[in-house]
Amino acid sequence: MTARLHLPQVTLCAVSSVNVAATIRALEISLAQVDVAAALLLTDSPVTSAHPDITVVPIAPVTSSRAYSDFILTKLVDHVATSHCLVIQWDGHVLDASRWHPDFLAYDYIGASWPQFDDGHDVGNGGFSLRSRHLMQLCRDPAFKHSHPEDVAIARINRTWLEDQAMRFAPRALADRFAAERAGDVTASFGYHGAWLMPQAVGIEPFWTLYRELDDRDTIRHDFSAILKQIRQGRGGWKRALCLMLDQLRR
Structure with a gap:
């Protein structure tokens, strides 16, 4: 059996009130390849996981996508003790741990690139993303402009302000190696996000x-x-x- 990728600096997190069984499956698929400091399912659903490494954390119901954004921006950091958090959803998870690159951890935010933007603020998607705890703390700063969806709030609306606070966003080429979504290639990326990619992935x-x-x-x-x-x-x-x-x- 191939040894799992050891990432003691990373907490694996998923937040959901719907499609919880599928979310657990995404956590399990990721954990089959990656050994992290902790794996958390934050949900109001009365579930238990058969996987020994998944901790179910009770939270209030996440009643909308806007409520999800608010939780990610303001509350998730309270559950993360490591330097980085890998956020996943039911329709996105680790694909191939051999595609991990150490440079991923050199940045405060990395997610699949957005091909619809050409202004340099095109990284990226939050559904499968790696973010530093420092960046997550800054999202609660009064100067941070909260909006929905949370990944646009971080990677576009507040990107310049975050960079002024010394936060580093991965370059697009590295982001495409990290994850595929509207751009990128699931046959070459570490992970992916998007239900439309799942039949291929x-x-x-x-x-x-x-x-x-x-x-x-x-x-x-x-x-x-x-x-x-x-x-x-x-x-x-x-x-x-x-x-x-x-x-x-x-x-």
């Missing part, structure tokens, strides 16, 4: 099994077409496609 059948267990399937609505195109491939694909379309119609 984990395989169509594993993704479909996971999808059928989601309690909030609206999260795939924005990328419905991309997911539909992928899951209709292979044996039984037309049945999966029909089921996916019916799910969206019901909503």
Whole structure:
């Protein structure tokens, strides 16, 4: 068995009130390859994890995406004792620990790059991101301008101010090695974020099994077409496609 990547400076964190089973699965997939100081699932759901390294931390319900942003910006740091925090979600996790680069820890914020921006403030996505505890503390500073979503608040709205506080954002090329989302390549990155990437990242059948267990399937609505195109491939694909379309119609 290949030894796990040892990252004692990192706390693995996921915050969710929905799709909690899928979130636990993302934590488990990550922990299969990475040995961290702590792995936390912060949720109001009355769940227990069979994985010995996952600690379930009770929190108040996260009732919206805006509430999620507020928690990440103002409360998550209270649960992190290490120098860095690796934030993941149900639709993003570690892909290949052999693609880890020590330079990732040299920065205060790194996430998949945003191809829609060309002003140099294009790193990046918070759904699978590595951020320093120092940066997380600064997000509670009165001078920090709170907004939603939290990754845009950090990486665009407040980036210049954060850099003035000596915070370092990873360059785009390194961010693409760290994670894939709207840009990047899941066959070459350490991790990824985005349900539309999951059929490629984990395989169509594993993704479909996971999808059928989601309690909030609206999260795939924005990328419905991309997911539909992928899951209709292979044996039984037309049945999966029909089921996916019916799910969206019901909503």
